[in-house]
Amino acid sequence: MISYQKLTKKELDTFIQMRIRQLCKEGATEDIDLVPALQDYYNRHMSDGTFVY
Numbered sequence: 001m002i003s004y005q006k007l008t009k010k011e012l013d014t015f016i017q018m019r020i021r022q023l024c025k026e027g028a029t030e031d032i033d034l035v036p037a038l039q040d041y042y043n044r045h046m047s048d049g050t051f052v053y
Helices: 009-025 035-047
Strands: none
Touching: 009 035
């Protein structure tokens, strides 16, 4: 069974770290700090209600 829920600010830091680990496993390098860009992306889409995980 798949369960969907809206991401909240409480889980955001953990979710971002999980996303960065996923990107690294897919071949991304850690040349740049992705945290600010991901925080901006998720905060914008959480605010408008268009992001679920």
